[in-house]
Amino acid sequence: MRHRHRHPRGVRSRRQTRPGHWHVRARVERFVEPSLLLLLRERPLHGYELIERLPEVAGEGRVDVGNLYRLLRALEAEGLVSSEWSAELPGPAKRTYELTDEGRRLLDRWAEALRQAQADVQGFLDRYDQDERR
Amino acid sequence: MRHRHRHPRGVRSRRQTRPGHWHVRARVERFVEPSLLLLLRERPLHGYELIERLPEVAGEGRVDVGNLYRLLRALEAEGLVSSEWSAELPGPAKRTYELTDEGRRLLDRWAEALRQAQADVQGFLDRYDQDERR
DNA sequence: TTAGACATATGTGTTTGACCTATACTGGCC
């Protein structure tokens, strides 16, 4: 792939878009990973299907397509999913992914970790609500 | 500050520590920021006190001290907190931070965003529990 | 025959967080 030099990208500071307006997004780190595993637990899917369905579990505006395919291959390299080209299906070549036992175990651990995160955030929100009068 | 070259850091792959054992931590991105704002809403504090109290709201094992002081100064540069050296207090020089109105508004937006995140994760967990039999 | 949806992929910059080192003041102990 060829690339030419580009001009410096739009300079918005770390999280400020325009003065006095910050971009606040509270997201769970690497949430797409467990989301993919969860979708694949239900049935094997190929990448493009995963992209379409991801918002159902991971919320809106989460996925960068390029990173998603990269992640899928990383998961495969780690033995969490397996894949094969599906020649039978019509249309362009699709790689269909399936969850492995290892992947299933990791999903379970993610679920556990996510419950913990829920608890932490709940603690925050309780404390926030407690003194909202201030 | 002087630094010599160090050898490449401990090579653990992206998330794998030892074969078949992954490090799973579900955390909200930049959760320390709202945590600091929340603590400062309650009363002005200096950095070291914030470090001590942070686990109360942000959960265990979250804070890197260096990053925390950096973050505090970033927040100040953005007008979300203000600070001054507290000469009166005994011991080493302390910089006491206070929440600004702007910071208070940002905290409110964080709370909102965190509730949304709670909902997203809850959606995930519901779907996870739904078919746990698989 | 071509435009657009489908499908997979790579290149690369930016942000966040982990880990490490540096510095200085204070109080208690020997």
Add this chain to the structure above:
DNA sequence: GGCCAGTATAGGTCAAACACATATGTCTAA
């Protein structure tokens, strides 16, 4: 008076995660 541990703030550096951009091929319907 020298040393050490605890208090307090801060900078350097790097890798992972994420955002943004581009490349490339197939197939269908107009």
